[in-house]
Amino acid sequence: MIFVDVLIPLALPKCLTYSVPEEWAWKAAVGMRVQAPVGKKLYTGLIRAVHDRAPEGYTVKPVAALPDERPAVHEKQMQYWEQLADYYLCSAGEVMKAALPAGLRASFAPLTETRVRLHPSITSEAQLLDRLHTLKRAPQQEAVLVHYLSLAGELDYEHPHETPKKQLAQDVSAAALAACIKKNLLEPVIHEVGRLDLSAAATKELPSLSVAQQRAYDEIEALLAAGKTTLLHGVTASGKTEIYIHLIAEQLRRGRQALYLLPEIALTTQLVERLQCVFGATVGVYHSKYNDNERTEIYRAVPSPYRIILGVRSSLFLPFDNIGLIIVDEEHETSYKQSDPAPRYHARDAAIMLAQRHDAAVLLGTATPSIESFYNARAGKYGLVTLSERYHRAPPPKMEVVDILHARKKKRTDGIFSQHLLEAIGHALEQGEQVILFQNRRGYAPYLQCTDCGHIPHCRQCSVSLTYHKQGQRLACHYCGASQPLAVVCPECRSPNIQTKGFGTEKAEDALQLLFPQARIARLDLDAARTKKAYSRILGDFAQRHIDVLVGTQMVTKGLDFDNVGLVGILDADALLNFPDFRAHERSFQLMTQVSGRAGRQQRQGRVIIQTAQSGSPIIQLVRRCDYHALFALQLAERREFHFPPYSRLVSLTLKHASADVVQQAARQLQELLLPEMGARLTGPFLPATPYIQGRHLRCFWLRLERNAHAAALKKQVALQIAAVGKLKGLSGVEIVVDVDPVA
Ligand code: ADP
Ligand code: ZN
Ligand code: ZN
Numbered sequence: 001m002i003f004v005d006v007l008i009p010l011a012l013p014k015c016l017t018y019s020v021p022e023e024w025a026w027k028a029a030v031g032m033r034v035q036a037p038v039g040k041k042l043y044t045g046l047i048r049a050v051h052d053r054a055p056e057g058y059t060v061k062p063v064a065a066l067p068d069e070r071p072a073v074h075e076k077q078m079q080y081w082e083q084l085a086d087y088y089l090c091s092a093g094e095v096m097k098a099a100l101p102a103g104l105r106a107s108f109a110p111l112t113e114t115r116v117r118l119h120p121s122i123t124s125e126a127q128l129l130d131r132l133h134t135l136k137r138a139p140q141q142e143a144v145l146v147h148y149l150s151l152a153g154e155l156d157y158e159h160p161h162e163t164p165k166k167q168l169a170q171d172v173s174a175a176a177l178a179a180c181i182k183k184n185l186l187e188p189v190i191h192e193v194g195r196l197d198l199s200a201a202a203t204k205e206l207p208s209l210s211v212a213q214q215r216a217y218d219e220i221e222a223l224l225a226a227g228k229t230t231l232l233h234g235v236t237a238s239g240k241t242e243i244y245i246h247l248i249a250e251q252l253r254r255g256r257q258a259l260y261l262l263p264e265i266a267l268t269t270q271l272v273e274r275l276q277c278v279f280g281a282t283v284g285v286y287h288s289k290y291n292d293n294e295r296t297e298i299y300r301a302v303p304s305p306y307r308i309i310l311g312v313r314s315s316l317f318l319p320f321d322n323i324g325l326i327i328v329d330e331e332h333e334t335s336y337k338q339s340d341p342a343p344r345y346h347a348r349d350a351a352i353m354l355a356q357r358h359d360a361a362v363l364l365g366t367a368t369p370s371i372e373s374f375y376n377a378r379a380g381k382y383g384l385v386t387l388s389e390r391y392h393r394a395p396p397p398k399m400e401v402v403d404i405l406h407a408r409k410k411k412r413t414d415g416i417f418s419q420h421l422l423e424a425i426g427h428a429l430e431q432g433e434q435v436i437l438f439q440n441r442r443g444y445a446p447y448l449q450c451t452d453c454g455h456i457p458h459c460r461q462c463s464v465s466l467t468y469h470k471q472g473q474r475l476a477c478h479y480c481g482a483s484q485p486l487a488v489v490c491p492e493c494r495s496p497n498i499q500t501k502g503f504g505t506e507k508a509e510d511a512l513q514l515l516f517p518q519a520r521i522a523r524l525d526l527d528a529a530r531t532k533k534a535y536s537r538i539l540g541d542f543a544q545r546h547i548d549v550l551v552g553t554q555m556v557t558k559g560l561d562f563d564n565v566g567l568v569g570i571l572d573a574d575a576l577l578n579f580p581d582f583r584a585h586e587r588s589f590q591l592m593t594q595v596s597g598r599a600g601r602q603q604r605q606g607r608v609i610i611q612t613a614q615s616g617s618p619i620i621q622l623v624r625r626c627d628y629h630a631l632f633a634l635q636l637a638e639r640r641e642f643h644f645p646p647y648s649r650l651v652s653l654t655l656k657h658a659s660a661d662v663v664q665q666a667a668r669q670l671q672e673l674l675l676p677e678m679g680a681r682l683t684g685p686f687l688p689a690t691p692y693i694q695g696r697h698l699r700c701f702w703l704r705l706e707r708n709a710h711a712a713a714l715k716k717q718v719a720l721q722i723a724a725v726g727k728l729k730g731l732s733g734v735e736i737v738v739d740v741d742p743v744a
């Protein structure tokens with residue numbers, strides 16, 4: 001008897017064992033998909049191991065089916081999933097769920113589509129009428145044929161129209177359709193679903209590198225060849241992308257594959273053209289905005305015909321077999337981290353783990369390295385290569401700081417804008433230059449307040465104020481998405497005097513339009529760019545100079561390359577600086593520096609104006625001086641003092657329950673269980689900044705673990721204790737979210 005251990009895409013602690021019926025025994029191999037019953041449901045799992053040891057103590061169920069002829073994944077991939085599961089304290093099944101496109105996870109998901117067309121034996125209208133005549137006594141079959149003909153329109157007998165069988169079957173009887181096929185009136189044809197678009201052609205030679213770029217390239221090559229993960233610290237517009245392109249070309253010459261990771265889907269659109277120009281159809285793009293069929297196809301197509309994959313974090317799970325290089329562009333971006341659901345993995349770190357398995361090299365690139373990566377580079381763990389001049393030799397932008405409190409006192413403001421910024425905008429527009437304004441908050445106003453009783457509308461599900469969106473006249477919660485119409489009077493005291501407080505991108509756009517009625521102003525935030533298409537359109541319009549001023553959230557700070565931006569305005573630096581997180585200053589520096597990098601491309605010097613109430617803040621001063629090294633030193637001292645990463649490995653635990661009492665009790669229990677082993681490593685339970693979200697109360701812990709091998713053992717302990725709390729009476733309903741290396 002053959003048994004198989006099957007990995008199921010659920011949060012189970014281990015594989016489940018099944019028996020394999022004799023007739024399928026030949027298919028029992030690692031990586032094969034199986035249909036297996038779990039409880040009353042069937043799941044598509046993967047065979048992890050094949051053996052002849054009958055499990056003891058229970059009757060083994062047989063697998064329900066083995067649908068494929070060959071394995072869907074390599075064993076190496078499953079080992080990688082297990083490594084991630086171990087590191088991020090989740091189950092391999094959860095990683096599997098994230099790793100496989102839904103098409104491969106669904107039970108018998110059709111990877112083909114059946115279409116029907118007129119049977120080739122019918123070659124003329126006369127024959128067709130003849131055959132139709134024979135159906136007089138079978139009105140249902142006649143109806144099938146007539147319906148097919150109505151969908152087909154004018155018939156070309158040599159290439160008859162093909163209609164998806166599914167579509168036809170919606171409107172006619174399935175039995176009659178089957179009969180038509182049996183009688184050779186219609187013919188089924190099976191198609192692979194969709195088609196990969198392999199039409200892109202290379203149109204450009206590799207650009208030649210500048211002297212500075214060539215030096216950086218050589219340094220990188222040498223470090224990567226020595227087996228070192230390498231950090232490329234290159235200012236915006238220094239031409240990092242061109243260096244990546246050269247490195248990729250080199251991998252292809254050696255017959256190996258390359259993976260180019262980006263933190264966000266939106267950025268792939270811009271880059272894919274740049275890569276296809278050079279590499280043609282060998283560039284594949286992989287991200288979640290593709291539908292399941294497309295994702296499944298790309299998954300099954302890797303490695304050939306693609307040699308280069310451009311994608312977001314999930315592309316780490318593609319079945320590479322000969323990968324030589326992984327580029328992690330904008331490595332500092334926190335969107336590389338998956339926050340929900342598990343696996344809560346960081347693509348940068350997961351890339352390094354993947355590369356080790358494949359003996360591949362990793363290059364991290366950014367203008368503003370994360371403190372962790374720069375620390376690793378300084379400590380000699382990573383190689384470090386610096387590129388400090390812009391490719392076109394443009395001088396770095398001129399940085400100006402406006403003390404907004406002072407300006408207000410002197411009456412040198414107009415609403416949310418300082419006169420200084422308004423004059424600069426006017427000047428830029430006169431010169432025919434474009435302007436980017438950054439405000440890291442969408443909506444019109446982050447909250448409303450009644451001027452008579454002080455009431456502030458809050459979300460019923462979450463402990464946050466509701467954001468006022470002028471568009472649609474609604475109040476929306478940015479945590480749970482709940483939204484309600486704007487009330488005309490205060491719900492507490494019926495006063496009609498309700499004021500907006502603070503401002504978001506919508507208000508900035510509105511207010512600016514009043515001040516510059518001639519200017520073409522557009523907005524780029526989650527609301528304006530709900531779809532990838534809307535996003536591309538806005539960026540396209542801006543690139544074509546159909547937009548003069550672009551007001552946006554951090555979406556405008558990302559790796560965009562425009563050539564006519566004379567001015568960048570940062571409207572409210574304080575919102576960034578005051579964010580309650582130990583990385584707030586690092587993030588502020590990164591965002592402000594990144595958005596500043598959009599100013600003044602080519603030979604011209606750009607201008608950046610930062611509005612802040614904290615003009616004396618060291619972070620503002622460092623942004624102004626573009627002094628990353630000083631920022632690093634400052635942050636490192638702080639991290640050391642409070643024992644934060646990189647001086648510790650942080651694990652956050654969040655307990656959630658609808659009852660505040662229950663969650664509090666669970667937190668106490670968990671604290672008791674953890675304390676003996678963890679001691680001073682444990683902080684909490686404490687209330688997070690937003691202690692009530694989506695109808696559930698939250699309690700948090702932090703574990704600061706040593707950065708050594710011991711951490712792995714400690715993490716195992718944590719996982720055990722968490723499982724123990726879940727088993728306690730009355731506490732099984734408490735959700736405990738574990739986040740290893742959380743980013744916020
Ligand atoms: P980064 O990725 O560092 O922000 P980019 O690679 O986008 O910089 O380069 C900035 C600009 O300079 C782009 O318009 C790019 O096309 C141009 N550029 C950079 N290097 C070269 C090169 N070697 N030859 C031609 N143009 C280059
Ligand atoms: Zn009121
Ligand atoms: Zn809410």
